[in-house]
Amino acid sequence: MASGLIRKAPHEAENPIEVSLRESFQIVEPKLRPPFPLTIPTQEEYSNLNRAILYGILCESHLANVHIKHLHGIVTDGYGYFTSLLIKIVNDMYGKLFDSVKRQLIWVAHETVHVSAVGFDGLMVAFLRQIAGGDFSEGNLWLCFEMVSLFLSKWESLLEEDPSVLTFALYAFLRLLADHCRVSNVERIEALKRIEIEFCVRMLREQFCLCLKIGRDLLRLLQDLVHKPEFCAIWKDLLLNPSSFRTEGFADITQIYRTRTSSRYFLLRITPEMESQVRFLLTHVKLGSQKRYQVWFTKKFLATPERETLLIDIVRFICCAHHPSNEIIQSDVIQRWAVIGWLLKSGKKTHVEANMKISLFYDWLFFDDKVDNIMNLEPAILLMVHSIPKYIDMTHSLLEFLFILLDNYDLDRKAMVLGGISSAFHILVRKGVVQSLDVLVSCDMLSPYLRERLRKLLPDLQLHYSRELRDSNIPCNITPLFLPSFES
Known part of the structure; x- marks a missing residue:
């Protein structure tokens, strides 16, 4: 009898994927040894055979070549079902697999490429994410x-x-x-x-x-x-x-x-487990209740100093790959900008902090509303605005970094970067992500240098919206309605 796939503590329930594979193996084990039956299997028998053969490959390395030849002999779907089983194992079980099973997974991955199995590209991506x-x-x-x-x-x-x-x-x-x-x-x-x-x-x-x-x-x-x-x-x-x-x-x-x-x-x-945790935080956790989730996340994924570089990838993922619905944006769920503020505070190394800010602002530098998505810009502007006044150092450091990028990023294409940043600010106001930039330009807590740089960067926008604010009697010193803690 083949051994199991994963390490399991006594109190843990059995993994349903492993149970399914093992049960199929037990049912058809007599048919997994040569000479193989020449009958054409039914659809149910075919699925059982695929699961059983995969379990045999992963657990009986000494018979792997026999099992793979058997698979080649029965396959009728371009290996699509077999490959989908592999992807499930890699996505859902990889971290708990025995080392011997991981080695067999890599071996069979080579085989799926060799035979151009349907879905082998998804399997390669699943491995890369681990x-x-x-x-x-x-x-x-x-x-x-x-x-x-x-x-x-x-x-x-x-x-x-x-x-x-x-x-x-x-x-x-x-x-x-x-x-x-x-x-x-x-x-x-x-x-x-x-x-x-x-x-x-x-x-x-x-x-x-x-x-x-x-x-x-x-x-x-x-x-x-x-x-x-x-x-x-x-x-x-x-x-x-x-x-x-x-x-x-x-x-x-x-x-x-x-x-x-x-x-x-x-x-x-972003590993699948990390993705699910970040998405859960941004779709189910209410503002003010996030601290225990942040502590858990830090212990799970950022436990050592070397892991800090993950922060760069998480920030980029949140900006560009997690775009919440209007329902979530208008709810009391913690918003993307607040989570990114916490992540920025979590970085201790200078190069990690700089790269996180580049991840946050990168699409600003080349923004073109014909090809780019305003949702990629939203976290940075809201983080700057909502950090006033309690976390003014955050606003100051982000705005200062943006101007450092403007002054130093690819000097031969400075006009392009200037146009991208200017376009980003314009569309954020035009689409109502922020009502006005006056909250930044008129903030006495920001350095006069940064406020003056903003005025020079966006003179038309400032003049237009300052007049609107004055005419409507809306106070210029807008204060955010809520302020989360960025501390973990």
Whole structure:
């Protein structure tokens, strides 16, 4: 009898997925040994066989080749059902699986790519999401190494069958590399960095047309790696020699800045468990009741200093991949801006704090209302406005950082950045996200320098809305109706 899949404490209930696979295995076990029956199975028998074969592959590694040949012999749906079972296991059970089962999962993942199984791209994404950022544990580094090795070894097959999955891998490994490059002289991490760099550079040099599909966040990630010679050379070519990428239609880095990154990429750096917890916080927890959830979240996902880099990905996810309904926005549920305020206060390292702010403001720099979503801008402006007056240091630091970006981010394209930031402010007022910017411009607690910069940046907006406020007798010193605690 095959052993189980997961570690389970005595008080824990059995996992329903494991129960289903095991029961199927027990029912059809006599049919899992050669010679295999030649009869055509019914739909129920086919499903049972798929579950039983998968359980056998994961638990009987010495018979894995026998089981996979059996699967090849009976498959009638392009391996679609089998692959869907694998995705469920990776998404819902991966953290509790025995190490031997994890090794078999990687083995069978190679097989799904080899046979171009229906849904294998979803399986690759599921594995990528289980690689946690800022986690230097042996198991996490092993998974990272196995997956980047898979993408390199199956390079030609992936290019032919589903090249888009390579862009997901590039996004994930560029982001992970930024974490790994902060550790030096640890052999297993050095070996991992070498293979990650090999994959990423190969993608950027050989398949740049695919890389363009990522959009502007490709550049955000690359800029975090310019200290590495391989990526410094790529960045220089992007700026000075774009023709070296041999991509028809690509002439200037501005084209990438103007391409919004799909929310699918931001999900890659948030594990399914983390995603469900963040979404629960933002859809069910009432303002004022969030502290115990924040404490739990911190202990669960941010327990060590290295995990702080996850904050960067969570902020980007909240801005770009979690857009609440109007019903939630108008309810007493804690809002996105308040959660981001707490996350910003949670970061202790200077580089993490800076990258969180870049994640918060990145779409501001290139905003175009024809392609961009105003919901990506909303958390930053509301955080600045609602932090007055109790958390004025938050307002001050965010506004100051935005002007630092304006003055220093890609000086050759400063006009573009100026236009993006100006457009962002205009649409936020025009769409009623904030009634006026007077709450910032007339705030005596902000430095005169920042207020003057705002006036010069948006002279027409200030004049127009200040007149409206004066004519309607609405006081200029607007104070937020509620102020959450940003402390965890």
